[in-house]
Amino acid sequence: MAELSLRNIAKRYGSTTVLENVSLDVADGEFIVLVGPSGCGKSTLLRMIAGLEEISGGDLDIGGRRTNDVPPQKRDISMVFQSYALFPHMNVRNNITFGPRVRREPTAATEAALERAATILNLGDYLGRTPGQLSGGQRQRVAMGRSIVRNPKVFLFDEPLSNLDAKLRVQMRTEIKALHQKLGTTIVYVTHDQIEAMTMADRIVVMNAGHIEQIGSPLELYDKPANVFVASFIGSPAMSFISGTYHPRDIGAVVELADGALLPVHPVSAPDGAAVEVGIRPENYLFTDNGPLQLVVEVVEPTGPETHVFGRMAGKEVRCVFRIRLDPALGSTLQLGAAPDHIHLFDATSGKRLTSASSERP
Secondary structure, rough: OEEEEEEEEEEOOOOEOOOOOOOEEEEEOOEEEEOOOOOHHHHHHHHHHHOOOOOOOOEEEOEEEEEEOOHHHHHOOEEEEEOOOOOOOOOHHHHHOOHHHHOOOOOHHHHHHHHHHHOOOHHHHHOOOOOHHOOOOOHHHHHHHHHOOOOOOOOEEEEOOOOHHHHHHHHHHHHHHHHHHOOEEEEEEEOHHHHHHHOOOOOEEEOOOOOEEEEEHHHHOOOOOOOEEHHHOOOOOOOOEEEEEEEEOOEEEEEEEEOEEEEEEEEEOOOOEEEEEEEOOOOEEEEEOOOOEEEEEEEEEEEOOEEEEEEEEOOOEEEEEEEOOOOOOOOOEEEEOOOOHHHEEEEEOOOOOOHHHHOOOO
């Protein structure tokens, strides 16, 4: 196992900058997930760690050793790609042991590594089959087995579940997390799916346009997003945003919405009259008599355990999730509220989270 250290990493293709000043420390044995929209630079960063892309600037250390110019095969890492990249004419046994056999490693050690990988990944009954005789999830486990027999210091995963159907993705999420718990090896995992990030990571790195927006545990990012981008990206369905004007009071504070409604909030470090974005997660809306929030119903989506209601509130599109079954008429108005503890305020100009006014007191 090994720790990773990235210091001011940059990647440029000619005059185009893809990554700039990316710094990240990954602890020994940690499961880190890089997440962000397509084109944010997360896969490029992973390939730079693997040695498949040249580093344009900054320093990359693996296990305390600077590895900017170390070739991929000498970095003691193993990478699992989105495509399984298995040899179709070889059975599972030969696919998993291909690397050790090419490197002429001792047969006994190779067989022991194969047995260990097959046991961890529940592949013992499939060693004689070819990839064409396996399901997508089984083929992905074979690809992981090929990495395990290398016994690397660091595992790199590049969107390994994106080719699987929804049911298999859920199953493989669990299996990869269990794999990490068994091996205790450092893992850097790339995905565009924030549900994967939330359920698997020790810490999540949210990336956007070539830089890091926020780093933290899944619940830290969910409960205290640093800005509007993180708040809208982490969570499914996404957080709703309503524009308003902040007004502190002698006791507490309110936000005046576009429709004139006054929403009670906790005081934050912002002047009276500041333009703010109010963020409320879909599951945090509450039915309240004479509630300050008026939702005009446009679409109702029953899912069984929940009802999703989509509509407009103070001129903005909003989705609410209720843990009860209801069937409001289209065009009707629901009276809603939200507890101040579940209301997030962001500066309307910078998009940054506004901190509690009490947090600045000595």
